[in-house]
């Protein structure tokens with residue numbers, strides 16, 4: 001199993017990022033403790049088992065360096081289930097087939113770092129792309145995490161189309177059911193808007209008062225533009241239907257190996273309108289794994305009407321007929 005997924009910064013599951021519904025507590029005592037004596041035994045074999053299971057289930061290829069992260073995130077599952085060793089926890093997970101525990105295991109191992117208008121250069125490109133569309137605009141955000149990305153898309157559509165209720169719909173999906181709940185509530189700590197121009201913040205968010213002081217909520221019009229759904233990019237069938245004007249697939253492919261990336265990209269093609277755009281994360285390059293796309297701009301792709309593979313096949317056919 002190739003090791004990937006080392007990127008994406010801090011471990012938000014340590015509670016350093018406010019997720020809208022609960023304030024995470026950084027458990028520094030436990031973190032320090034893990035440097036010395038561990039609460040639970042965690043052997044290299046346990047780590048390999050976790051790597052294999054999450055790879056099979058979510059396509060996430062955990063790097064060798066992620067042992068501490070895996071320990072601290074799954075130790076919480078051991079405490080929650082009352083199981084006293086990683087070996088017994090993994091045995092129970094595999095033998096009982098408990099869907100809830102599989103969900104909790106998967107949620108614990110995803111990394112959900114995101115922000116409003118992350119990779120800001122994408123949004124003017126999206127605005128230009130949708131501005132003169134005749135049909136309702138349809139967009140898929142396929143690793144939407146806690147919702148900042150699909151709401152940024154929704155804000156961009158409102159601004160580009162000059163209304164709070166544009167003819168537009170965003171389907172926002174993620175494998176992690178916890179982040180989807182947060183996204184669906186649309187409540188954030190006010191400092192998540194620090195980098196947003198005040199006019200934009202005022203137009204699209206409501207400020208909490210009293211017990212909600214320090215929080216903001218996305219306006220209902222914005223919330224109504226987005227449907228949140230669980231979707232595992234590795235699953236055999238996806239509960240969505242295109243065609244889409246754009247797909248946002250940002251900062252998730254880095255967790256997958258190349259064959260997995262290639263399969264997912266091939267499945268995007270029939271879901272895209274002929275002139276649709278595909279937005280990737282800053283460190284993701286899809287040209288190495290698929291010939292179905294060509295680069296439109298920095299980390300923005302469009303369908304290549306003459307993919308290299310098809311061009312080569314055509315050239316070979318022509319050679320034979322000459």
Ligand SMILES: C[S@@+](CC[C@H](N)C(=O)[O-])C[C@H]1O[C@@H](n2cnc3c(N)ncnc32)[C@H](O)[C@@H]1O
Nearest residue numbers: 058110113114143145175176232233250251252
């Ligand atoms: C680092 S976040 C990126 C969030 C957002 N796209 C952005 O760029 O800000 C990666 C997200 O991918 C999700 N993810 C990981 N594996 C997945 C899978 N197999 N299917 C769907 N989503 C997955 C994680 O739950 C996480 O929320």
